[in-house]
Amino acid sequence: MSRDALGMINRIRMEPGKFRKTIQQQLKMFDSSGTLLRDKEKGKVIFPKEGITPWKQANTLLKKQRKMGKLAWSDGLALAADDYCKVNSSLRERVERYGVVEGEVGESVGMGEGDGDDFVVKMFIDDGVENRENRKNLVQEKFR
Secondary structure, rough: OOOOHHHHHHHHHHHHHHHHHHHHHHHEEEOOOOOOEEEEOOOEEEOOOOOOOOHHHHHHHHHHHHOOOOOOOOHHHHHHHHOOOOOOOOOOOOOOOOOOOOOOOOOOOOOOOOHHHHOOOOOOHHHOOOOOHHHHOOOOOOOO
């Protein structure tokens, strides 16, 4: 994970109301059928798997979300994340390779284009992920 992605995650956790404005802006970009998002500023058209639903759910969650503590950068966790693509091992094994595990560890895995902010917004929306596990992980109190 890059430091700019961590910055966006911390904005979600520490200032959910401000991040909600990002989601609300994207909601306004949907066509009248709710199946197409047109970002004129970035020159992109997105065809979400689930249409507008994940954005509406994210907006509702952020309305209720209270402020949380920020996540701290960890070089060891960054190396363990990098190993995800290189080594066939469990999350715990990858993390223990670079440090000591205290408590729970969790990961959200995704891929896509754009900068860290775009990537984190995409993970928070979690379009096509039935249980919204990536979204849940981003706002878990137990992760620090």
